[in-house]
Amino acid sequence: MIMESKVVFIGAGNMAEAIVSGMVAANFCAPEKIIMTDVRPERLAELEAEYGVSTSTDNSVVKNAEIVLLAVKPQVMADVLKGFAPVLRKETLVISIAAGIPTVKIEALLGGNRRVVRVMPNTPALVGQGASALAAGANADEADLEVAEAILGCVGLTGRVEENEIDAVTALSGSGPAYVFYLLEGMLAAADKMGLDKETARKLALKTVEGAARLMEDSGEAADVLRAKVTSKGGTTEAAIRSMDEAGVKEAIIQALLAAQKRSVELSNAEIFSTAKIA
Numbered sequence: 656m657i658m659e660s661k662v663v664f665i666g667a668g669n670m671a672e673a674i675v676s677g678m679v680a681a682n683f684c685a686p687e688k689i690i691m692t693d694v695r696p697e698r699l700a701e702l703e704a705e706y707g708v709s710t711s712t713d714n715s716v717v718k719n720a721e722i723v724l725l726a727v728k729p730q731v732m733a734d735v736l737k738g739f740a741p742v743l744r745k746e747t748l749v750i751s752i753a754a755g756i757p758t759v760k761i762e763a764l765l766g767g768n769r770r771v772v773r774v775m776p777n778t779p780a781l782v783g784q785g786a787s788a789l790a791a792g793a794n795a796d797e798a799d800l801e802v803a804e805a806i807l808g809c810v811g812l813t814g815r816v817e818e819n820e821i822d823a824v825t826a827l828s829g830s831g832p833a834y835v836f837y838l839l840e841g842m843l844a845a846a847d848k849m850g851l852d853k854e855t856a857r858k859l860a861l862k863t864v865e866g867a868a869r870l871m872e873d874s875g876e877a878a879d880v881l882r883a884k885v886t887s888k889g890g891t892t893e894a895a896i897r898s899m900d901e902a903g904v905k906e907a908i909i910q911a912l913l914a915a916q917k918r919s920v921e922l923s924n925a926e927i928f929s930t931a932k933i934a
């Protein structure tokens with residue numbers, strides 16, 4: 656057992672299940688010390704049976720928590736936080752995986768002066784292959800970051816960033832899996848046009864993405880160096896890359912990530928989470 660803390664998950668959706676599943680598999684703590692809350696009793700019954708965790712439909716179970724992990728959708732966060740703020744102990748560490756909600760807003764909704772760590776995970780966490788960026792709020796310390804790293808580390812890689820970098824991380828790794836799926840959509844549409852069997856094409860394309868990522872990781876080489884290595888003059892890869900260059904694909908990708916970052920900033924500033932509205 657890594658820890659004996661009582662960890663309460665607020666919201667028992669997809670991401671919460673992924674993290675809990677990883678924590679149970681890693682023997683992070685006794686499963687019954689993990690308490691999951693949700694508005695859907697049938698969902699909680701399912702998770703209780705699957706992982707041996709404790710559950711409740713009442714968010715006030717946070718009163719005995721050492722760690723609270725916020726995993727509800729951003730739209731309901733303000734109401735959820737205001738709901739349990741009166742019973743939350745000052746020393747409880749709050750970890751939020753909600754997109755677009757700054758720690759300062761979470762602190763304000765909880766009555767101020769709280770230890771908050773903000774995390775931007777991504778959906779490969781669902782299969783234990785996530786990439787999570789963690790940022791400490793003003794009152795969170797090194798030990799708090801380590802606890803958050805230990806939890807998110809159960810579902811993949813973790814890295815620390817400053818909170819003002821979270822919007823960039825959201826654009827890079829948060830939304831990132833969708834860019835890879837988009838690339839795969841294109842590759843598989845082409846495979847179809849070329850008459851390849853769907854299942855075979857799917858397997859080959861998936862292994863290509865996975866293998867390319869592994870090659871880049873293991874070799875430590877830059878993407879453009881690896882690309883140059885597989886691009887012989889007058890060859891097939893060169894024909895493909897030339898076609899992409901002519902279509903401005905790389906610049907479009909850069910602009911796409913900048914658009915995602917901009918949207919992340921807009922959402923963080925949205926009125927729904929504003930501290931003015933909390934008062």
Ligand SMILES: NC(=O)c1ccc[n+]([C@@H]2O[C@H](COP(=O)([O-])OP(=O)(O)OC[C@H]3O[C@@H](n4cnc5c(N)ncnc54)[C@H](OP(=O)(O)O)[C@@H]3O)[C@@H](O)[C@H]2O)c1
Binds near residue numbers: 668735776778
């Ligand atoms: N970067 C990423 O790729 C990424 C990916 C996923 C998630 N996230 C973040 O992770 C969070 C969770 O996302 P998710 O996909 O796991 O969402 P989800 O599946 O919708 O899970 C949220 C759960 O919370 C429940 N809920 C609603 N109101 C509640 C309340 N008052 N008290 C307790 N539970 C309540 C929901 O029930 P109902 O369905 O009945 O409303 C649902 O079961 C979000 O904030 C999201 O921004 C980030």
